[in-house]
Amino acid sequence: VASVPADRPSHHAAHHPALQHHFDNLEQQKESATFGMWLFLVTEVLFFGGLFLAYLVYRTRYSTAFVAGSHHLDVKLGVINTGVLIGSSLTMAMGVWAAQVNRRKATVVFLLLTIVLGGVFLGIKGVEYSHKFHDHLVPGPHFTTDQSVFPGVNLRHVEIFYSLYFIMTGLHATHMVVGIGILAVLAFFAGRGKYSSAYYNPVECTGLYWHFVDIVWIFLFPLLYLLGAHAR
Amino acid sequence: MSEHVSSPKFYFLIFAALMVLTAATVWVATLDLGAANDIVAMAIAVTKATLVVLFFMHVRYSTRLTALTVLASLFWLALLLLVTLSDYWTRGLVGIPGK
Numbered sequence: 001v002a003s004v005p006a007d008r009p010s011h012h013a014a015h016h017p018a019l020q021h022h023f024d025n026l027e028q029q030k031e032s033a034t035f036g037m038w039l040f041l042v043t044e045v046l047f048f049g050g051l052f053l054a055y056l057v058y059r060t061r062y063s064t065a066f067v068a069g070s071h072h073l074d075v076k077l078g079v080i081n082t083g084v085l086i087g088s089s090l091t092m093a094m095g096v097w098a099a100q101v102n103r104r105k106a107t108v109v110f111l112l113l114t115i116v117l118g119g120v121f122l123g124i125k126g127v128e129y130s131h132k133f134h135d136h137l138v139p140g141p142h143f144t145t146d147q148s149v150f151p152g153v154n155l156r157h158v159e160i161f162y163s164l165y166f167i168m169t170g171l172h173a174t175h176m177v178v179g180i181g182i183l184a185v186l187a188f189f190a191g192r193g194k195y196s197s198a199y200y201n202p203v204e205c206t207g208l209y210w211h212f213v214d215i216v217w218i219f220l221f222p223l224l225y226l227l228g229a230h231a232r
Numbered sequence: 233m234s235e236h237v238s239s240p241k242f243y244f245l246i247f248a249a250l251m252v253l254t255a256a257t258v259w260v261a262t263l264d265l266g267a268a269n270d271i272v273a274m275a276i277a278v279t280k281a282t283l284v285v286l287f288f289m290h291v292r293y294s295t296r297l298t299a300l301t302v303l304a305s306l307f308w309l310a311l312l313l314l315v316t317l318s319d320y321w322t323r324g325l326v327g328i329p330g331k
Contacts, residue, residue: 031295031297034294034295034298035297038301038302038305039301041305042301042305042308045305045306045308045309046305046308046312049309049313050312052313053312053313053316053317056313056317057316057317057320060320060321061320079254079258082254083251083254086247086254087247089250090244090246092288093238093243093246093287093288094243097237100237101237197235204290207289208289211284211289214284214288215280215281215284215285218277218281218284219277219281221254221257221277222261222273222274222276223273226257226258226261226273229261230261230263230265230269
């Protein structure tokens with residue numbers, strides 16, 4: 001009978017249940033997961049990058065119309081939402097921390113807090129959208145024809161600003177809806193004790209995604225909301 | 233595993249810095265600085281994004297491969313923006329005979 005040397009424990013004895021067989025150890029598995037998540041985020045940077053590019057091209061071409069359009073966004077709600085989202089990034093980071101230090105209950109609480117803050121953000125966004133529908137600022141056949149709302153600028157150019165506003169914030173909000181869904185699944189498994197200091201890759205990777213979505217908003221907020229601020 | 237674990241206190245510090253920078257960008261936007269308004273706003277946004285990437289996303293403590301991947305995303309984004317905008321933003325700078 002072949003004996004296993006004492007300094008080399010048998011493969012199965014050393015197995016953490018979360019370690020998949022194609023990885024040497026948990027550390028390699030975590031590095032692979034993080035790397036894969038970052039590669040996905042590279043594609044996301046370019047996905048949103050195309051929209052930022054479109055924004056920059058039209059912004060320089062129709063700058064007065066963009067300032068006029070921006071003027072009609074609600075800066076107060078924009079600021080509140082920026083705070084809410086940064087707060088959700090804090091609770092997300094704390095969720096990862098709680099998993100790292102084996103605090104099961106705290107992990108669940110922080111993940112749920114992140115969901116709540118994400119929900120608050122989407123709620124405020126919904127209020128803003130409904131105002132825009134009410135004011136006929138949604139691009140399409142019902143876009144405002146009232147020149148007195150935007151004196152001295154081409155309404156078609158203002159419509160382009162609002163097209164970019166809805167596409168960019170809408171795509172951002174879609175990412176948040178997806179993130180909230182993933183967080184709900186995470187919170188469920190965290191409650192069942194699936195994550196620990198040895199294995200918390202899903203929490204870490206979801207954190208990367210959530211913080212990325214936060215970063216997108218960090219750029220969207222000044223570009224969309226603050227253009228007309230000094231004209232107030 | 234030798235994992236770097238940031239303290240909750242540190243995370244709150246980063247959060248506070250992000251909130252202060254948000255207030256700063258809102259305040260600066262109320263001043264009329266001409267073209268500098270955009271530059272200041274983007275400088276603040278880049279600073280905030282850097283804080284999030286380095287500390288909330290742990291890139292400060294990550295492997296070189298991760299850092300390289302982050303830089304690669306910026307490289308491709310720069311290509312996308314610079315190559316396209318070097319066209320759009322320079323149109324009309326030079327007179328074209330017959331046009």
